C-alpha cells in the first residue's frame with residue numbers, strides 16, 4: 001500500500017448535512033476507486049488517538065469532541081499518486097482558503113468542521129487505514 005492509496009473520512013458535519021453522496025460522487029468522478037468504506041462513529045478516546053500528533057495544539061480538545069459528535073464515513077481510496085491527488089481534491093484546511101471546486105470549498109462549514117480528512121503521507125495513509133479497517137483483510 002504505497003503510492004497509490006490514501007485514507008479519508010467524511011467528517012460529522014458533512015455526514016449530518018447529507019453531503020455523503022455528493023462527496024462520494026466527486027471522489028469517484030475524480031478517478032479514485034473506493035477500496036473500503038463504512039459508516040461508523042468514534043469515541044472521544046478514538047478521536048484523541050487519531051489526532052494525537054495535534055495534542056499540544058489549542059484546537060485539539062474541541063477537535064476530538066467534534067470528531068466524536070456524530071457518524072463519519074472512513075474510506076480507503078486508490079488512484080495513482082493518491083495522497084497528493086486527494087489533498088488537491090479536498091483543498092486547504094481552512095475552507096476560506098480552499099480553491100474553488102474543492103470538497104472543502106463546497107461543503108466545509110469552518111476550519112474545524114471542514115467536511116473531510118485526507119492523509120498527508122503514504123505512511124500515515126497506512127496507519128490511518130488500519131485505524132478503521134482490519135490489517136489482515138485483503139482489500
Ligand code: UDP
Nearest residue numbers: 054059063092093111112113114117118120
Ligand atoms: N483544525 C482546527 N483548527 C485549526 C487547524 C485544524 O480545528 O486551526 C482541525 C481541522 O478539522 C483539521 C484537523 O484539525 O482538518 C487536522 O489539522 P491539520 O492541520 O492536519 O489539517 P488537514 O491535514 O486536515 O488539512
Ligand code: MG
Nearest residue numbers: 117118119120
Ligand atoms: Mg493533517
